[in-house]
Amino acid sequence: MTSRNATHKTKKHLANLFRARFPYLYIQTWEEDRILSLIRDVAQDAELIKTTRDVILWRVTSGLIDGKGQPKDDTKQPLKALEYIEKYDKPCIFVLQDFHVFFGSEWRTPDYLIIRKLRDMLSSIKRSEHPINVIFTSPFLTLPEDLQKDVTIVDFELPSFEEIKAVLEQMIQMNEQNGRIQIDLDEEGKERLAKAALGLTLSEAENAFARAIVEDGKLGAQDVEIVLEEKEQIIKKSGILEFIRSDLKMTDVGGLENLKRWLSKRNKSWLDSARKYGLPAPKGVLITGVPGCGKSLISKSISSMWQLPLLRLDMGKIFRGIVGSSEENMRKAIQTAEAISPSILWIDEIEKGFSGYSGGSDSGTSARVFGQFLTWMQEKTSPVFVIATANNISQLPAELMRKGRFDEIFFVDLPTRQERKEILKVHISKRLIDPEVAGDFELTDEILNLLSSKCEGFVGAEIEQLVIDALFEAYAENSSVRLEYFERAIMNTIPLSVTLAEQIRGIREWANVRAVAATPREDREEYTNEGLAIPHGGILSSMDEFDDVRFKRGGRTVDF
Structure with a gap:
């Protein structure tokens, strides 16, 4: 289902609930303006709702306010507001914002008088000559057991791709008219930015785009990173996932x-x-x-x-x-x-x-x-x-x-010879950046071949650590890097292929028929180096010992 269809489905669902005279609806959302806009659209759409209705908003700070912004006297108190609703004699949708505070929670005792009043009102709302609907909107879903059979929960999704893209287009248009920023976005770039903002509220998306604009006076596809930083806030607040x-x-x-x-x-x-x-x-x-x-x-x-x-x-x-x-x-x-x-x-x-x-x-x-x-x-x-x-x-x-x-x-699997060369090259090149430390050492293909042969059976993490150990050797001796430091680090490492030999054999046997090898066919090989180094500098004591570290490489041969 596309985002546009999802939005239309929500409107139609709300309209059907209004027409069926569902007395109490509950919509959990942070986006008060957006849900109010949607409710007002539905309330005035005769094709969807048949009987159009007024929309009256209640907040504890202002009481009931009609569509023209006129407050209803003496309705700040929730009981007074409910009495007003009970006596109302025109088609209307009442939106009660943050009414959940009266429903109780783990830290708050429910207001049983208000809950009882809501239950008392049910029959009069249902029998009213004119259709009346009451909607509770809140960032939190809090519903007392007393009302669970009387209140219908309506899902309200976050802004669709089309809604977010419309905000982006509007901001681009406004800034292009001002001529103060540079726009470097094609259609795919706009799509990537808008889709990167999915999961944000319209306000959050607008803030993210605005921040991207003021960062460097430009708006381009690279600003996806800024949008992702705004998304990071959502993750931090969840407390379960880590960004x-x-x-x-x-x-x-x-x-x-x-x-x-x-x-x-x-x-x-x-x-x-x-x-x-x-x-x-x-x-x-x-x-x-x-x-x-x-x-x-x-x-x-x-x-x-x-x-x-x-x-x-x-x-x-x-x-x-x-x-x-x-x-x-x-x-x-x-x-x-x-x-x-x-x-x-x-x-x-x-x-x-x-x-x-x-x-x-x-x-x-x-x-x-x-x-x-x-x-x-x-x-x-x-x-x-x-x-x-x-x-x-x-x-x-x-x-x-x-x-x-x-x-x-x-x-x-364990890295092949070619993979060990690439891993060594990545870690040595990344760290060996100071000319004084590098000295006369050159990372040639010959040296990579030599080191990759000597560290046969090493996993990637062990290869990274041996590079670090070699640089510590140079640092301790206040010397430039030499090949012997890498060779010494290899000799002093017992690889997992020895200490976890049985576990590795079991993993390979399982993967041979159930998994696809992450290494392509052209790089795969068997381990043949019988001179695999161990800490005291000798070689493996027997072919039985060697068999524990030389396996046929596991994984189905499927190349992509």
Whole structure:
């Protein structure tokens, strides 16, 4: 359903409720002006509502105010306002703002007199000769049990793409007339900016665009970053999701070209241009593999490639709090991710979050939260791309890996020779920037080949650390960098391929038939270096020991 159709559906739904004389409606929203504008449009649309109606607004600060801005005397008190509504004898829609404060909460006792009055009014409103509707609007959904059977909750979505784009176009037009800013936006650029602002209120979107304009006196596609910064405020206020800001780029990730190509082909797939091909927005990927091989690194890099906000879901925060709050926390996390979509939702080490999904020790809470997440993954229509990473794939339930949850499952293995060269080049080049520290050391292809051979069996994190260790050696000796420092760091490192040999074998056996290799066919190889260094400088003591670190590379051969 397009955003425009969704807005029309909301108007029609409201009109049908008015015509059916639903007495009490409840709309949760922060956007008072926008919902009032919508209600007034519906109230005066004879084609939709048949009988047009006045709209009268109530606030505790002003009492009842009619459409002409005229206050109704002595109606600031809620009981007086309700008495006025009960006696009103014309077709009318009454909008009561922030009336939830009288409904009670965890910190406030309900006003039972007002609740009783609302229940007493039901029969007179329903029997009234003229149609009367009462709408409660509030940023919070607070409804006492006494009124749950009498009040209808109406969903009011955040501004549509068309509404936000209209605000953007209006701001562009106004500033072009003034001639004070430079506009560098084509249609795709406008679409990217407007879609980046999805999840913001109209006021928040307008503020974000205004800030982009005053930053440098220009408005262009690069200002997507400023819009994303405004979205970060939403995440901070939710308290469950974490907004990840990362400067990492795909060029900072060595190797994994197969996975990179897959991701690159799906860039911009949430834009309208993809709709021409009948393409849905991608659901997500599950990335499993050897710990420390770059799963988290590439997850962070997708955000910069796609220019989308990256949100990390901490499962520990989902399960904290009082009984019954875990399901609500998951619901809020999903709502927040969808509210600021298109977005990327990252769940790191997902197997730890759902390890107790079978229920038992937690009265089934994990199972309910897991089921809630699975249902959303299967049925979601909002462009929220889910990245889940896992080290121990055996702990993941089979339901999570069923087709329809993720678009693809990728396996990240120990880096190949070519990948180790790229990782070494990335980390050495990034750190070795001072000419005095570099000295006579040149990062040639010959040196990269030598080092990549010596660190066979190392994961990406270990390669990064050996570069850091080598630079510490140079720093401690107040010397420029020398090749021997890197060789010494390699000799002093016991790789995970030795300490976690059995676990790596199990991961590879699983991935060989169930996952796609993140490394392309041309870069894949078997490990053949029987002189793999260990701390005391010797070699592996036997071929049995060597077999624990030399495996056939896992993952199906599917190149993108």
